[in-house]
Amino acid sequence: MSYIWSGQDVLIDFDPSYAKAACMSISEVRVWPKKVYGFLKSTQIWSKIIIKTDLFNNFLLLSVILNTIALALDQYGLPADQNAKLTTASMVFTFIFIGELGLKLFGLGPRKYMLDRMNLLDGLVVCISIAELIIV
Numbered sequence: 001m002s003y004i005w006s007g008q009d010v011l012i013d014f015d016p017s018y019a020k021a022a023c024m025s026i027s028e029v030r031v032w033p034k035k036v037y038g039f040l041k042s043t044q045i046w047s048k049i050i051i052k053t054d055l056f057n058n059f060l061l062l063s064v065i066l067n068t069i070a071l072a073l074d075q076y077g078l079p080a081d082q083n084a085k086l087t088t089a090s091m092v093f094t095f096i097f098i099g100e101l102g103l104k105l106f107g108l109g110p111r112k113y114m115l116d117r118m119n120l121l122d123g124l125v126v127c128i129s130i131a132e133l134i135i136v
Contacts, residue, residue: 073086
């Protein structure tokens with residue numbers, strides 16, 4: 001049921017159930033700012049929604065586990081093809097973690113991102129991985 005109302009309607013003919021229904025319908029509507037800021041704000045909200053899903057978190061957990069296995073398989077004297085596969089896997093996981101870092105920084109904002117100590121640890125590990133990509 002949709003209600004069209006204004007502040008004047010509430011003042012003139014006050015009906016508590018009508019006012020409550022009108023307020024509930026307003027809370028379902030989000031007004032976005034205009035132009036570029038509005039686009040960025042709506043994108044930030046969608047990023048925050050994605051970050052909080054179980055699918056996103058489970059995917060990252062699986063990525064961490066697979067990355068740990070790939071790092072554990074690396075050893076001295078591996079054949080060149082296996083070494084190339086492990087290097088490729090390491091790069092893929094690094095880019096996945098860079099994407100996670102970017103999405104979380106954008107969705108949460110730098111201040112809220114840094115309030116969580118696990119995010120700080122994640123960010124440090126990603127920065128070290130980026131340094132490794134640049135150096136090697």
